[in-house]
Amino acid sequence: MSSRRPDGEAEALAERWVGLYGDIALRTAYLFLRDRGLAEDCVQDAFVSAWRARSSLRDPGAERAWLLSIVANTARSHLRRRIPIPTDTLPEDPTTRDPFSDLALSADLRQALDQLPADQREVIALRVYLDLSVEESARTLGVAAGTVKSRLSRALEALRLIWIPTSD
Numbered sequence: 001m002s003s004r005r006p007d008g009e010a011e012a013l014a015e016r017w018v019g020l021y022g023d024i025a026l027r028t029a030y031l032f033l034r035d036r037g038l039a040e041d042c043v044q045d046a047f048v049s050a051w052r053a054r055s056s057l058r059d060p061g062a063e064r065a066w067l068l069s070i071v072a073n074t075a076r077s078h079l080r081r082r083i084p085i086p087t088d089t090l091p092e093d094p095t096t097r098d099p100f101s102d103l104a105l106s107a108d109l110r111q112a113l114d115q116l117p118a119d120q121r122e123v124i125a126l127r128v129y130l131d132l133s134v135e136e137s138a139r140t141l142g143v144a145a146g147t148v149k150s151r152l153s154r155a156l157e158a159l160r161l162i163w164i165p166t167s168d
Contacts, residue, residue: 014051017050018047022043025043026043027129029043031122032075032078033079042075045074046067046070049074050066050067053070064136065140068136073142112162115162116155119141120155120158124152126141127148127152134148
């Protein structure tokens with residue numbers, strides 16, 4: 001009879017992932033879901049999925065991006081299953097902050113970010129807020145590096161058009 005309990009190696013790997021990537025995984029999930037409870041559930045689901053798919057990690061140097069891509073895909077899956085939370089009703093819990101809060105953004109810029117398509121907001125969040133490289137952002141989103149660059153360029157141009165006041 002086989003045990004369903006993880007062996008010592010599995011527990012060590014899970015602890016290592018949580019220690020190394022738990023915070024950035026939670027922030028990544030929160031950027032997509034904007035709800036701490038859902039983000040925590042998402043990260044737990046993503047870590048379980050990562051554990052099951054651990055043999056698919058071909059490049060150990062890309063472990064963080066590989067894991068974050070699983071978190072991003074899990075968060076997208078969570079989003080498809082629920083009604084989006086309006087951005088003006090972000091939780092008041094002090095341990096859960098708006099992912100762009102430490103960038104000291106004005107309300108106008110926050111509204112402008114909310115007007116961008118999801119793929120452009122994701123790239124801005126990964127590149128600006130999480131400070132991932134172009135390559136890590138590409139791996140996380142499952143797209144080419146050039147796609148990250150073009151989405152970021154389009155997002156910044158759209159923000160300029162939306163947010164920067166024009167003189168009439």
